[in-house]
Amino acid sequence: MAAPVDLVVPIKELRRAKSRLVGATADLAPTAAGRSASRAGLALALASDTLAAVLASSVRRLAVVTSDPHAAALIGPADGAKEPPRAVVVDDPGTGLNAAVLAGADHLRGGDDPPGLVAALLGDVPALRPAELDEALAAAAGVIADGAPAAFVADHTGDGTTLLVLSRPGDGGPHFGPSSARVHETAGAVALTGAWPGLRHDVDVPEDLDQVRALGVGPATRAWPDVHTPAVPLAGCR
Ligand SMILES: Nc1nc2c(ncn2[C@@H]2O[C@H](COP(=O)(O)OP(=O)(O)OP(=O)(O)O)[C@@H](O)[C@H]2O)c(=O)[nH]1
Numbered sequence: 001m002a003a004p005v006d007l008v009v010p011i012k013e014l015r016r017a018k019s020r021l022v023g024a025t026a027d028l029a030p031t032a033a034g035r036s037a038s039r040a041g042l043a044l045a046l047a048s049d050t051l052a053a054v055l056a057s058s059v060r061r062l063a064v065v066t067s068d069p070h071a072a073a074l075i076g077p078a079d080g081a082k083e084p085p086r087a088v089v090v091d092d093p094g095t096g097l098n099a100a101v102l103a104g105a106d107h108l109r110g111g112d113d114p115p116g117l118v119a120a121l122l123g124d125v126p127a128l129r130p131a132e133l134d135e136a137l138a139a140a141a142g143v144i145a146d147g148a149p150a151a152f153v154a155d156h157t158g159d160g161t162t163l164l165v166l167s168r169p170g171d172g173g174p175h176f177g178p179s180s181a182r183v184h185e186t187a188g189a190v191a192l193t194g195a196w197p198g199l200r201h202d203v204d205v206p207e208d209l210d211q212v213r214a215l216g217v218g219p220a221t222r223a224w225p226d227v228h229t230p231a232v233p234l235a236g237c238r
């Protein structure tokens with residue numbers, strides 16, 4: 001990767017997440033409570049596989065922004081290392097997705113490392129391959145070096161955004177939410193054109209689950225609904 005890139009991954013409180021996936025859990029458990037627990041387990045699995053791919057990529061530092069203890073536990077405690085941790089958990093300010101992304105970006109820019117680009121990846125891309133992320137971040141660094149304020153990867157529907165790379169977070173973005181691909185482009189961000197099927201395929205509705213399984217998901221999503229929490233944290237943090 002040409003320029004160092006630090007990455008924010010926002011993860012919503014699991015019991016409130018992925019409401020549009022309710023149909024995917026409908027025939028799993030007899031009670032409403034069981035279904036919603038299972039949906040939280042699915043949201044955790046999607047996040048776990050996303051973070052595992054990030055940690056296998058060339059991303060320099062990772063900030064997971066969440067108020068959820070199970071999501072935070074994916075990034076395990078530091079193991080006494082003297083080096084600054086590569087992955088940290090940042091508390092969710094609780095005022096929505098864009099505020100969560102900005103909180104992560106602020107944390108990353110406040111570190112001692114030389115400044116790099118800050119990117120945000122949504123935490124529901126379980127078929128992500130590390131090489132896709134590296135390629136997309138290198139392409140973003142290229143267009144930003146050429147003068148663009150930002151670059152993004154649209155989701156598989158073309159309507160949403162899965163990855164946003166900002167030269168100056170807070171200054172005209174992020175604009176995650178409805179039709180965010182159009183909103184990001186209107187704000188001057190360059191749409192990146194690589195194929196990157198795993199990076200583009202977020203999981204919002206039950207059909208997406210079949211589609212990401214066909215692409216090849218990570219182990220946590222593959223194991224769901226039988227296993228709800230990964231046994232081993234993915235990386236250390238303070
Ligand atoms: N930290 C944080 N993450 C969020 C917030 N809202 C959404 N996310 C994350 O952003 C990504 C995309 O989320 P969405 O699919 O838009 O939202 P969702 O609430 O999980 O799903 P729906 O209930 O179906 O809309 C996922 O990784 C979410 O966990 C928020 O308020 N705070």
Ligand SMILES: C=C(OP(=O)(O)O)C(=O)O
Nearest residue numbers: 160161176177180202204
């Ligand atoms: C929040 C977004 O994603 P989703 O499609 O998951 O709602 C977005 O695309 O900006």
